[in-house]
Each structure stands twice: as C-alpha cells, then as structure tokens.
Amino acid sequence: MRRIFPPVVYNPITLIGAAIASVSFGLILFVFILEIFSSIGDNPYIGILAFIILPSILIFGLLLIAYGVIRERKRISQGKSREGKLPVIDLNDPKKRAAFATFSIGTLILLLFTAFGSYKAYEYTETDEFCGTVCHQVMEPEYTAYLGSPHSRVGCVGCHIGSGTDWYVKSKLSGAYQFYSVLFKKYSQPIPTPVRELRPAEGTCEQCHSPEHFFSQKKTEYTYYISDEKNTRSNLGMLIKIGGGNSVFGAATGIHWHTSSDHEIYYMHSDDRRQEIPWVKLVTKDGKEIIYRDKSVKFDEASFPKENLRLMDCIDCHNRPSHIFHQPDKMVNVYIDQNKIDPELPYIKSISVQALETPYTEKSIALDSISTIINSFYRSTYRDIYEKKQDKIASAIQEVQSIYSRNYFPYMNANWKSFPDNISHVYTPGCFRCHAGNHVSDEGLVISHDCNSCHLIITQTDSRGIRKVDIEGLEFEHPIDIGSDVRDLMCTDCHSK
Ligand code: HEC
Numbered sequence: 126m127r128r129i130f131p132p133v134v135y136n137p138i139t140l141i142g143a144a145i146a147s148v149s150f151g152l153i154l155f156v157f158i159l160e161i162f163s164s165i166g167d168n169p170y171i172g173i174l175a176f177i178i179l180p181s182i183l184i185f186g187l188l189l190i191a192y193g194v195i196r197e198r199k200r201i202s203q204g205k206s207r208e209g210k211l212p213v214i215d216l217n218d219p220k221k222r223a224a225f226a227t228f229s230i231g232t233l234i235l236l237l238f239t240a241f242g243s244y245k246a247y248e249y250t251e252t253d254e255f256c257g258t259v260c261h262q263v264m265e266p267e268y269t270a271y272l273g274s275p276h277s278r279v280g281c282v283g284c285h286i287g288s289g290t291d292w293y294v295k296s297k298l299s300g301a302y303q304f305y306s307v308l309f310k311k312y313s314q315p316i317p318t319p320v321r322e323l324r325p326a327e328g329t330c331e332q333c334h335s336p337e338h339f340f341s342q343k344k345t346e347y348t349y350y351i352s353d354e355k356n357t358r359s360n361l362g363m364l365i366k367i368g369g370g371n372s373v374f375g376a377a378t379g380i381h382w383h384t385s386s387d388h389e390i391y392y393m394h395s396d397d398r399r400q401e402i403p404w405v406k407l408v409t410k411d412g413k414e415i416i417y418r419d420k421s422v423k424f425d426e427a428s429f430p431k432e433n434l435r436l437m438d439c440i441d442c443h444n445r446p447s448h449i450f451h452q453p454d455k456m457v458n459v460y461i462d463q464n465k466i467d468p469e470l471p472y473i474k475s476i477s478v479q480a481l482e483t484p485y486t487e488k489s490i491a492l493d494s495i496s497t498i499i500n501s502f503y504r505s506t507y508r509d510i511y512e513k514k515q516d517k518i519a520s521a522i523q524e525v526q527s528i529y530s531r532n533y534f535p536y537m538n539a540n541w542k543s544f545p546d547n548i549s550h551v552y553t554p555g556c557f558r559c560h561a562g563n564h565v566s567d568e569g570l571v572i573s574h575d576c577n578s579c580h581l582i583i584t585q586t587d588s589r590g591i592r593k594v595d596i597e598g599l600e601f602e603h604p605i606d607i608g609s610d611v612r613d614l615m616c617t618d619c620h621s622k
C-alpha cells in the first residue's frame with residue numbers, strides 16, 4: 126500500500142483524532158450551508174453550535190492527532206517501529222465488517238448527540254425560567270418586576286446578551302461567577318448596578334426600537350392625591366416631547382435628540398451608580414466639542430478614572446426598562462384613582478405610603494405590619510369609620526400589600542431607592558443629573574432646565590377643582606404651597622425621602 130503521509134501519522138490515536146476532526150469539520154460546513162440558505166441563520170443558537178460546540182470537538186480531534194504523532198515519534202526513536210503493526214481491518218470478513226460499521230456509525234451518532242445535548246443545555250441556560258428562577262431568591266426582584274413590565278415578552282437574553290458569540294462568552298463567564306457567588310453566598314444585596322458587562326444598547330434595544338423614526342409627542346395624564354385628611358385630588362396633563370429623527374429626516378428634536386447619530390454625548394460620573402454627573406461633552410457632527418461643567422460642585426476632571434467616562438446611550442435614561450421598582454406615592458395614586466383603594470377613607474394616601482416605606486427585614490413581617498399599621502390607625506383615630514367600613518379597609522390593606530410584594534424585596538434590599546429610575550426627575554435625579562440648570566460651558570451655554578423643554582403641561586386641575594387648559598403650555602403649579610419657586614429647587618430635595 127502506498128502511503129501519502131509520513132509513517133508517524135499511521136497510529137491508532139492519530140487516526141481516531143483525524144476521524145473526529147473530519148466529522149466535526151463536515152458538520153461545521155453543513156451548519157454553515159444551512160445558515161446561508163435558510164432563515165434559521167438568524168438564530169443565535171445555530172451560531173453557538175457552529176462557532177463553539179463543533180469547533181471544540183474539532184480542536185479535540187486535532188489535539189489527538191498531534192498527541193498521536195508525538196507519541197509515535199517517540200516510539201520510533203526508541204526503535205519500536207509500528208511499520209506494518211497497525212491493526213488490519215479486513216472488510217471481507219463479515220464479523221470485522223459488522224464491528225467496523227457499528228463502531229463508525231456509533232461514533233457518528235455519539236458525536237451528534239453530544240453536539241445536540243450541549244446545544245440543548247445551552248438553550249436552557251438562555252430561558253427566562255433559568256435566568257429568573259434558578260437562583261430564586263437572588264433574582265426574585267428582577268424577575269417579578271420583569272413579569273410586570275412592558276418587556277415581559279422579551280427574553281432576558283434579548284437585553285442581557287443579544288446575538289453573537291463574543292457577548293455570549295462574556296455573559297456566560299460572568300454567569301459562571303454568579304453561579305459561584307450564589308452557591309457560596311458571595312453576592313451583594315442589592316445586586317450592584319449599573320451592570321458593567323451590559324452589552325451596548327446598539328446590540329439590544331436598537332435591534333427592536335429605532336428612535337431615529339420617532340417624531341411625535343405623547344400625552345400623559347397624572348392624578349395626584351395629597352397626604353391630607355381628604356386625600357385631596359389634583360390632575361396634570363402633559364405632552365411629552367418624545368422627538369427623534371436625524372439630519373436625513375430633518376434635524377433631530379425633542380428627548381430622543383440625544384440618540385441621533387448626528388452627534389455624540391459623553392459624560393463622566395463621580396459615583397458608581399452614575400447618579401452624579403459633573404462633566405458632559407457634546408461632540409457635534411462637524412467635530413466641534415462643547416464641554417459643560419456642573420458649577421455647583423467642585424471636582425478635578427484629570428483625576429477621574431477612565432472607566433467613569435461613558436458614551437450616552439438608551440440605558441443612560443432607560444435604565445429600568447424591565448426591572449421597574451415603583452415609587453410608593455405614584456403607585457398609591459394609581460390605585461386610588463382606579464378605586465382599588467377607597468379615596469373616602471381619611472388619610473388613606475398618607476397611611477398607605479407610610480406603611481410601605483417603613484423599613485422591614487422580611488416580607489412576611491412587612492405584610493403583617495402593613496395590616497397592623499392601617500387597621501390600628503383607623504381603630505384609634507376613626508372608630509366609627511373603622512366599624513362601618515371594615516370591608517373597604519380590608520381591601521385597601523390587601524392592595525397595599527400587593528404593591529409591597531411587587532415593589533419591595535427586603536431580602537435583596539431591592540426597592541425604588543436602591544434602583545433609582547433615570548427616566549424622570551421628581552423622585553430620583555434622572556434628567557436633572559445634567560438638566561438642573563447647573564451645567565455650563567465655557568461659552569456660557571447651559572444645558573436646558575426650562576420646564577417646557579421636555580414636556581408641555583397642557584392641563585392642570587388644582588386642589589380646588591379649578592381646571593386650566595392651554596395647548597401652548599401652562600406654568601406648573603406645585604400641588605401644595607412650598608413657599609418658594611419650585612423651579613429654583615431640585616424636586617428630589619423633598620421628594621426622594
Ligand atoms: C428590556 C430589556 C431587559 C430585559 C428583557 C431584561 N433586563 Fe435585566 N436589566 C436591563 C437593564 C437595562 C439593566 C441594567 C440597568 C443598569 O445598568 O442601570 C438590567 C439589570 C439587571 C440586573 C441587575 C440588577 C438590577 O436590577 O439592575 C439583573 C439581576 C437582571 N437585569 C436580570 C434579568 C433577568 C433575570 C431577566 C429575565 C427574566 C431580565 N433581566 C430581563 C434590561 C433588561
């Protein structure tokens with residue numbers, strides 16, 4: 126028999142390695158062709174099969190080849206030549222033929238199953254069930270909030286991984302660490318945010334949303350109840366200037382002006398949570414740079430660590446698109462407005478918020494205490510109402526408990542304060558991290574603080590029930606008199622307590 130390769134190649138280990146390598150190579154080719162010619166090519170999992178699982182098998186085969194060659198070379202140098210000692214498989218012998226066929230087909234099937242099995246295992250690690258419930262207590266806050274969010278049908282992986290192998294590997298590496306931290310209770314409570322390894326919004330949010338195509342304004346209605354005996358009601362109607370666009374569609378405007386590809390906004394944050402932003406840089410389309418500095422704080426830009434410099438994207442405003450822990454005033458307002466909580470119960474707004482905001486160490490204690498606080502308030506202060514409106518009080522308690530279960534997770538210290546939402550500016554700094562009127566450039570430009578730059582208040586009904594309407598925009602009337610002009614103060618000075 127003529128041999129094409131040098132003799133060191135002809136040993137069983139190398140030959141088995143070669144078989145494994147060629148079969149996996151064939152499979153990789155097959156998956157590639159599948160990807161090119163069918164729509165399943167969009168499936169990131171196929172990529173994982175083709176780029177991670179099969180290549181691993183291929184590499185294993187190649188390593189076997191190399192190991193066989195080295196081992197054989199040693200044997201030859203020791204004079205133990207295998208020349209002619211390779212097992213001879215005589216395919217004319219029916220017994221050997223059957224054994225050979227069984228062995229080859231078996232190997233092939235085994236390989237396929239290994240690939241399929243690891244694929245299935247991989248697929249399971251990508252399900253919301255796995256992400257949200259395997260480490261039950263740890264993920265409970267995020268999973269509960271997620272189920273009640275506008276993105277409850279977007280899988281965890283849609284925002285946390287996205288497609289492509291590089292982010293898959295990154296996230297699985299950090300996942301392996303998380304697994305370790307849960308096993309050995311090394312995780313922090315609450316889980317730290319911002320998520321440092323979060324993929325940029327370009328690969329996640331922007332796969333589904335395109336603010337370049339947003340143009341309109343959105344009308345939003347708010348109903349408020351003050352913490353007085355009558356739970357005095359007032360209303361506000363606003364047009365939120367969603368905006369969007371870019372220079373192709375006409376200049377970008379409104380809130381989504383930030384996301385236009387015509388310019389870039391960089392900022393430096395002085396705290397880990399990105400709540401304090403003393404320095405902002407706007408780079409315009411023609412390369413001009415405008416730097417705004419917060420004149421109300423002292424800082425040294427040279428001493429900022431490099432990782433605190435960030436290019437602004439969706440997540441700098443929408444940091445809670447899915448894990449929203451609602452603020453209690455807002456939730457109780459909504460529940461009273463929907464009549465789930467009876468507005469006729471004196472001080473119900475006040476006592477509900479107070480019961481929610483009391484710090485508790487455990488959920489069961491919290492739920493019991495909410496019931497005790499509300500019941501004993503009416504029993505001691507409004508005896509007659511306590512007796513006449515037992516059912517209303519009981520259902521109010523139930524609703525407040527449900528607000529608690531949805532938004533407070535004492536075990537993980539998760540609530541609206543530990544996870545501030547950046548989309549507004551009333552209860553958390555949000556937009557006012559840059560738009561408080563304190564960020565000034567050398568040229569004297571100020572990042573706008575005008576109450577009508579982001580939204581127009583078009584209707585307002587005050588506590589006496591007097592309604593004002595103006596499509597051009599009304600001046601905001603604070604629901605109670607705070608003794609000074611609300612525009613000169615940060616809303617959070619009073620509202621983030
Ligand atoms: C719509 C997009 C989106 C979806 C879907 C989503 N997340 Fe998130 N998640 C985010 C963003 C954005 C952050 C980071 C916020 C930040 O860095 O400030 C985050 C943060 C987290 C954090 C860190 C703690 C925290 O609350 O900030 C955990 C844990 C988490 N997500 C788990 C999950 C799990 C589990 C699922 C699926 C059940 C899921 N996420 C689905 C967008 C999403």
Ligand code: HEC
Nearest residue numbers: 275276279283284326329330331332333334439440443446
């Ligand atoms: C897989 C597609 C998908 C991804 C990825 C995605 N979204 Fe969404 N998003 C949706 C859909 C669909 C809706 C509409 C849900 C509805 O109206 O019920 C939505 C709604 C929204 C809304 C409006 C919510 C509201 O209260 O009405 C915002 C804001 C938003 N997404 C922001 C984001 C951000 C920020 C990210 C990235 C962190 C993101 N989305 C990632 C599909 C996606």
Ligand code: HEC
Nearest residue numbers: 326330331334335336343365367380383384438439442548
């Ligand atoms: C400067 C802050 C900011 C940035 C950056 C930003 N958004 Fe928004 N976005 C808002 C605000 C404010 C709203 C309106 C309030 C709301 O819906 O809660 C909004 C609304 C939306 C909505 C709902 C639109 C509607 O008509 O109801 C979607 C979807 C959305 N944003 C997606 C994105 C995506 C995707 C990005 C990144 C490309 C992004 N946003 C970047 C602040 C921002």
Ligand code: HEC
Nearest residue numbers: 378379380382392407442548556558559571572573578579
């Ligand atoms: C990291 C800093 C930063 C944050 C956070 C931020 N902005 Fe801005 N914003 C800017 C800068 C810089 C400008 C450009 C200067 C200007 O026009 O005032 C701007 C401009 C705007 C404009 C005017 C756009 C136009 O038409 O010229 C609107 C509207 C706006 N921001 C809304 C918001 C809203 C709403 C939020 C919060 C959800 C927000 N911004 C958060 C930095 C920021």
Ligand code: HEC
Nearest residue numbers: 347548549550551556560573574575576578579601611612
């Ligand atoms: C940089 C943009 C921006 C500026 C400037 C701004 N706001 Fe807002 N405001 C927002 C956004 C964004 C929201 C949240 C909209 C939503 O709920 O989706 C909001 C919400 C509100 C709300 C409703 C709060 C709630 O949750 O009930 C009030 C009231 C309000 N703003 C008043 C003001 C007043 C008064 C000023 C001037 C001192 C002001 N805003 C300036 C962006 C801005």
Ligand code: HEC
Nearest residue numbers: 349350351352454458551604605607611614615616618619
């Ligand atoms: C000096 C403190 C202070 C400042 C600053 C302040 N508020 Fe208030 N605000 C209050 C008090 C006190 C109440 C009454 C709370 C209650 O009775 O429940 C209130 C009530 C409200 C309410 C209705 C109650 C509710 O359900 O939350 C809104 C809306 C509101 N403020 C918006 C704002 C906005 C927007 C800003 C910033 C532009 C602001 N406030 C700044 C003290 C303040």
